Amino acid sequence: MIEVRWHGRGGQGAVTSVELLAVSAIAAGKFAQGFPSFGPERRGAPVAAFTRIDDKKINVRSGIYDPDVVLVLDSSLIGLVPVTDGLKPGGKLIVNTHKTPDEIRKALNYAGTLALVDGTGIARKEMGVPIANTTMIGALLKVTGVMDLDAMKEAVEHRFGRIAQKNINAMKRAYDEITISN
């Protein structure tokens, strides 16, 4: 089982992303859970959302405390929210940022696997909006290999209709452009 914790701000679409990812994983024959951090959410305030994906039925229904992967949708949260808390040894940290690995490592005092991509920049270019939630799904799929990018297509089309292709293009670019350093 892979457990992912997403950090974003209310309105950036972290919950939409965990839902799209869970729906797509289930459609691909896997078992998955997608859920928000339970409680009231406000636009702009730090939020978390969670994904579990497995090849067999998932029985646990508790929160995720030791994620395999942490994905930071908004790098301005670094320093405000302890994003690396509980990240498993050997876990992976994915950040949407235009900063360098050294800058992120220093800010977080983090030495593990780090994957960076300028998701917001890609979203601007591909979709004309600085909303990187679907873009960063591409980053997550590249880093984890949990399923193929193509598996997202149906859920994204169902959700976004005529702007689906732009989302898929952005996802693909993040998939291709993300850089991983150990």
Place this chain on the structure above:
Amino acid sequence: MAKRVGLEVTVAVAEAVALCRIDMAGVYPITPQSHIAEHLSNMVADGLLDAEFVTVESEHSAMSAVIGASGAGARAYTATASQGLLLMNELLPIASAMRLPICMAVANRAVSGPLNILNDHSDIMPQRDTGWISLFAENSQEAVDLSIQAFRIAEDQDVMLPVNVNIDGFQLTHMVEPVEMPTQEEVDQFLPPFVPHATLHPSKPVTMGAFSMADYFTEIMKAKDEAIRNSKKVILDVWEEWGRLFGRSYKPVESYKADDAETLILTMGSMGETAQLAIDELRDKGVKAGLIKLRLWRPFPFAEIKAAVKNTKKLIVTDRAVSFGGPGGPVFSEIKSALYAETTRPAIYNYIYGLGGRDITVHDFVGMFEKVLADTENSSADTYEFWGVRE
């Protein structure tokens, strides 16, 4: 063929209710139930569900509206949680006394105060004695299946009682997970159209919910008690048929590795599968641990509970509500009462946990077992404890 899909549980429940071809929904939004109301409303607006969606100004009105609709012969549905359920309370015994087969989802949420929107069972527990059949779902599949079965049970001429289906708030309602959605044909085959015994209609006047003083009131209460006790036979029949049609069996009390268990834990609602993981972990360590899950809360399954615990030495009962100044959590009280006359019964321990959304992990369940197993004198049996409380 049923289709396996990923859906948020509230959406899956709303779709299941639509498959039941409801005639009317009267729902007032309240977290964490609101997505059921929204999705039903969307389906009606989009022409996907041929039903009347009555927008009401409160849950009191929601229950009043479904009582009226059900009395007029409609298949009527509502959903609520927490304070909304408390606001409905006044009308719940009226719905059951009028023998109206209303179905309702309760997205279980703590009641105020302090204000809290997260899960526990403090909303449904005070409704225990309102004469409603009460079922608890463990996962999305059960939430969907029970929501469909509810109409069939409620509308059976030998039952004619309202049914509530309890779906833990957030832990269940806000989870996107896999579910097999039955097809319309399958549901149509399982659930025939509602044929009411009598309806409110101007051309054939009847009286429903009439006045009664001391001359008949006791007899009416006895009749209601017999009706809900007798409903168990229908519930068992419906679950048996569901198993044949859909391949998923339902029992009033489910068990997991319980046959040879020396220590059992009892859960109700969404934490059952997490508890299973604790049982696996304890079994790996050689502990004879087992799990029973209470699905049918009313009518209470006395015989099944007695049978499930008859060989066990210790029983841990978990509760997600408090009976302040009372004998322990409400489930604990019921279990103790059910076993009082038994010549041999287990030592019973009660942990009140998961209040107001406090997370429960595998580690918590293992901890409960360890604590109970260490109590060799049974000194903390028959008492209750707030699990994990900071003092």
